[in-house]
Amino acid sequence: MSVSQQGLCSAPAIAVFCAAPHSSIIKDLGLLGIGQRNFKAVACLTDREVFDLSALERELAACEAPGRIVIASAGTVNSGDFDDLVSLSQLCRRYNAWLHVDAAFGAFARCSDRYGHLVEGLELADSITADAHKWLNVPYDCGIAFTRHVALHERAFSADAPYVPMEGQLPAFMNRGVEQSRRYRALPLWMTLKAYGKSGYRSLIESHCDYVKAIAQWIVDSSSYTLLCDIRLNVLVFRHEPQDSSYGTRQELNRQLIRRLNESGEMFITPTTYRGEFALRLSISNWMTRSEDVDRVINAFRTAAS
Numbered sequence: 001m002s003v004s005q006q007g008l009c010s011a012p013a014i015a016v017f018c019a020a021p022h023s024s025i026i027k028d029l030g031l032l033g034i035g036q037r038n039f040k041a042v043a044c045l046t047d048r049e050v051f052d053l054s055a056l057e058r059e060l061a062a063c064e065a066p067g068r069i070v071i072a073s074a075g076t077v078n079s080g081d082f083d084d085l086v087s088l089s090q091l092c093r094r095y096n097a098w099l100h101v102d103a104a105f106g107a108f109a110r111c112s113d114r115y116g117h118l119v120e121g122l123e124l125a126d127s128i129t130a131d132a133h134k135w136l137n138v139p140y141d142c143g144i145a146f147t148r149h150v151a152l153h154e155r156a157f158s159a160d161a162p163y164v165p166m167e168g169q170l171p172a173f174m175n176r177g178v179e180q181s182r183r184y185r186a187l188p189l190w191m192t193l194k195a196y197g198k199s200g201y202r203s204l205i206e207s208h209c210d211y212v213k214a215i216a217q218w219i220v221d222s223s224s225y226t227l228l229c230d231i232r233l234n235v236l237v238f239r240h241e242p243q244d245s246s247y248g249t250r251q252e253l254n255r256q257l258i259r260r261l262n263e264s265g266e267m268f269i270t271p272t273t274y275r276g277e278f279a280l281r282l283s284i285s286n287w288m289t290r291s292e293d294v295d296r297v298i299n300a301f302r303t304a305a306s
Contacts, residue, residue, distance in 0.1 A: 014067035020049035049081040060095040068097035075106025080235030085121030105134040224305040266300040
């Protein structure tokens with residue numbers, strides 16, 4: 001039975017398992033007709049944004065749906081956390097589940113010997129998505145999809161017509177995505193890979209991670225801010241916590257602080273929610289960032305909290 005031909009109404013049941021999914025995953029479930037609410041929220045490890053593997057195995061063992069998809073993260077957008085992809089792949093093989101890895105920016109840790117261990121097992125996934133517009137610094141709408149099931153992928157997107165005969169031609173790029181036609185997104189990606197190469201991106205990634213660690217250390221030493229989770233790559237989650245402030249006061253103070261920081265023109269950071277409370281999130285991935293920018297960020301934090 002072909003879902004692309006017959007539709008989901010005639011498809012077997014599909015169960016989707018997530019721990020800390022990016023909002024785009026939820027959006028995709030709606031676009032695919034599975035439904036934005038039709039996923040199983042699996043417990044995370046304490047103080048982490050990754051699968052509790054024991055909880056996931058219990059869910060997979062109890063699952064009666066023949067179609068099973070596990071959505072893992074290689075760098076959660078919120079705190080930059082990484083699932084144990086080797087163990088997840090073993091579970092997925094045991095319970096006949098498809099393993100998809102959202103590796104929007106975390107995939108590029110593979111360029112570095114210092115951080116490559118974070119994505120050990122990435123090559124075991126059935127499908128992977130990544131964003132070239134983050135650490136590869138190409139125009140915004142450039143994403144990358146990898147799969148070890150290319151023929152299946154092309155059947156899912158195939159819509160041959162007499163005026164575009166493929167005649168068995170491979171690769172059939174028109175049948176590898178939703179769009180029938182689009183601009184040449186691969187060109188700037190190819191050019192930046194040729195220009196920087198693996199060594200260039202290794203240097204970029206490692207320097208950015210060093211900058212984040214330096215800012216994190218200042219926050220740890222500060223009496224005005226609190227670091228909320230371990231630094232694993234290039235994402236920093238923290239909060240302004242004046243002494244003797246109540247929960248409601250702390251929430252409002254942090255909202256005011258992020259406005260002051262972003263309006264200063266010195267930097268731009270994003271809000272987030274961590275463990276149910278409003279927090280601040282800083283991520284470094286732009287190629288123009290230099291060591292002197294670390295001092296600018298720290299001075300901006302110091303000024304905003306005064």
